Amino acid sequence: MAQVRTRKRKVVEKGGFTTKTEAYKAGVAAYNDYLHGNIGITSEKITLREFMTAWLDNFVAMRVKPSTMQTYQSHLKNHILPYLGEVKVQELTPAMLNEWIRKLTQTGLSRGTLTNTHTLIYSALKYAVYPTQLIQSNPAAYIEIPKNAPKNIVKRHIITPEQFSSLLEKYPFGTPLYIPLLLLYHTGARISEILGLSWQDVDFAAKQINLHRQIIYIAKRGFFFTTLKTESSNRYVVVGDFLLGELKRWQQQTENEKLIGGSYVHIYREADGHIERRSKSLSTLDGEKVSLVCTRDNGQMILKNHFSQILKREGLNAHSFRHTHATRLIELGAKPTGVAGRLGHANVNTTQNLYTHNTQKLQEDTAAIFNENLQTKH
Numbered sequence: 001m002a003q004v005r006t007r008k009r010k011v012v013e014k015g016g017f018t019t020k021t022e023a024y025k026a027g028v029a030a031y032n033d034y035l036h037g038n039i040g041i042t043s044e045k046i047t048l049r050e051f052m053t054a055w056l057d058n059f060v061a062m063r064v065k066p067s068t069m070q071t072y073q074s075h076l077k078n079h080i081l082p083y084l085g086e087v088k089v090q091e092l093t094p095a096m097l098n099e100w101i102r103k104l105t106q107t108g109l110s111r112g113t114l115t116n117t118h119t120l121i122y123s124a125l126k127y128a129v130y131p132t133q134l135i136q137s138n139p140a141a142y143i144e145i146p147k148n149a150p151k152n153i154v155k156r157h158i159i160t161p162e163q164f165s166s167l168l169e170k171y172p173f174g175t176p177l178y179i180p181l182l183l184l185y186h187t188g189a190r191i192s193e194i195l196g197l198s199w200q201d202v203d204f205a206a207k208q209i210n211l212h213r214q215i216i217y218i219a220k221r222g223f224f225f226t227t228l229k230t231e232s233s234n235r236y237v238v239v240g241d242f243l244l245g246e247l248k249r250w251q252q253q254t255e256n257e258k259l260i261g262g263s264y265v266h267i268y269r270e271a272d273g274h275i276e277r278r279s280k281s282l283s284t285l286d287g288e289k290v291s292l293v294c295t296r297d298n299g300q301m302i303l304k305n306h307f308s309q310i311l312k313r314e315g316l317n318a319h320s321f322r323h324t325h326a327t328r329l330i331e332l333g334a335k336p337t338g339v340a341g342r343l344g345h346a347n348v349n350t351t352q353n354l355y356t357h358n359t360q361k362l363q364e365d366t367a368a369i370f371n372e373n374l375q376t377k378h
Contacts, residue, residue: 046134048092049085052076052124059127066273067216067226072120079104079117089134092125094142101143111149118143157316159185159324167314176296179250180307183209183294184318186243188325188343191318192216193233195302196225197293199251204244208236211344215275217304223275225290232346247293265299267292277301326351 056076061069083100084092104114122140129138159167164185171177183194192214201210212234213225228234268276268287276287277300294302311317322343329339340351 046089047085048087048089049081051089051128051134052080052121055124055127065226065229066218066224067214067229070216070218071116073219075113075117075120079109079113080121084121089125089128092135092139094139097121097139097143102146105146105149109149111145111151114145114149118145157320157323158327159316159320173246173249174297176302177307177310179247180294180302181321182243182246184321185325186239187211187237188322188329189237190214190322190344191304191307193228195292195294195304195307199291199293202244202247202293204248207240207244208238211235211237215301215304221274223277223301224273225269225275226273228344230344230346233344235341235344237342250293263298265295265301267299267301275301 053076056069056072060072064072083103084096087096101114101118104117109117118140122138122143125135125138125140128134129136164181167181168178171181180191180194183189183197184191187194187209189211193211196214197209197211201212203210212228214228215223216226217223263279265277265279267290268278269290270276270287292299292301296302308318311320326339326343329342330336336348336352340346340348343351345351
């Protein structure tokens with residue numbers, strides 16, 4: 001029987017081995033696993049690819065939201081493994097990581113993406129120091145993001161009323177994008193929040209929309225309903241009569257189920273948030289039936305990637321609507337705190353730094369205030 005003695009003198013036992021050699025190997029493997037933070041590592045020499053994959057899957061995954069885990073995996077796959085994946089963790093040096101961050105910067109990544117990627121590898125290597133005890137110090141602790149890294153590479157375009165009208169002419173009522181476009185423009189919400197809206201979230205009497213969940217896609221697992229990024233992201237947004245009227249018109253989509261019959265797509269939310277889509281009776285399936293607001297006329301979901309691709313062809317992105325919404329409100333005199341609450345920001349500085357800028361109208365309004373009230377009278 002193999003025994004592993006921990007630092008607390010507690011003996012962990014496992015039996016069922018046919019020979020002493022098997023028992024010994026199992027004991028060594030179990031002890032290594034204990035030493036290395038119980039994330040499945042049984043070798044002293046391990047590549048960064050193997051270590052970070054085990055760290056994410058067995059330690060991080062149970063502590064973060066699926067959407068956050070998806071972001072981490074994307075950073076790992078796209079920004080870390082192509083450069084450092086086959087390097088042994090014990091052989092990583094600050095010089096290697098400096099060269100790595102320099103190459104990443106040259107690809108044109110924004111400072112935010114570089115910072116998030118650096119934080120990910122720093123956290124992993126911190127875990128390699130303790131509790132896994134694979135290395136004695138963290139080489140990522142000495143790395144700084146180059147000062148020439150661009151702060152923001154996503155161009156946030158201000159959409160004029162004329163441009164928005166033209167967009168609605170191209171995608172009028174009855175087309176799949178009409179309602180999502182209206183919601184983005186009139187609420188400033190994120191695209192994943194809009195696509196996760198159900199009819200239960202629309203309060204026609206109170207003229208409010210409840211934003212409390214989103215739809216995300218997790219590679220190899222499918223679509224999921226998840227909570228929003230932070231607690232402050234959960235919010236009610238007060239909306240106007242025009243948007244409510246168009247939503248009311250669109251709500252008649254529920255009648256399509258009767259017209260289309262068996263081919264109408266039903267959306268179900270399983271216990272873990274996974275989305276099931278079926279075009280036949282789902283009475284035998286477990287889960288909560290969800291009537292989404294943003295669908296095609298046959299009930300099928302509007303997919304974020306497809307929507308984003310169409311916006312890109314128009315020279316826009318989802319941030320364009322959010323940026324436009326916030327900037328116009330500021331220009332019209334809305335208080336930053338109110339705009340921050342509408343956008344779901346915990347910190348009003350985030351709203352001011354990201355979604356407002358020195359527009360021509362703000363310049364003119366500021367000049368008018370000075371000319372009318374502060375300039376010297378002759």
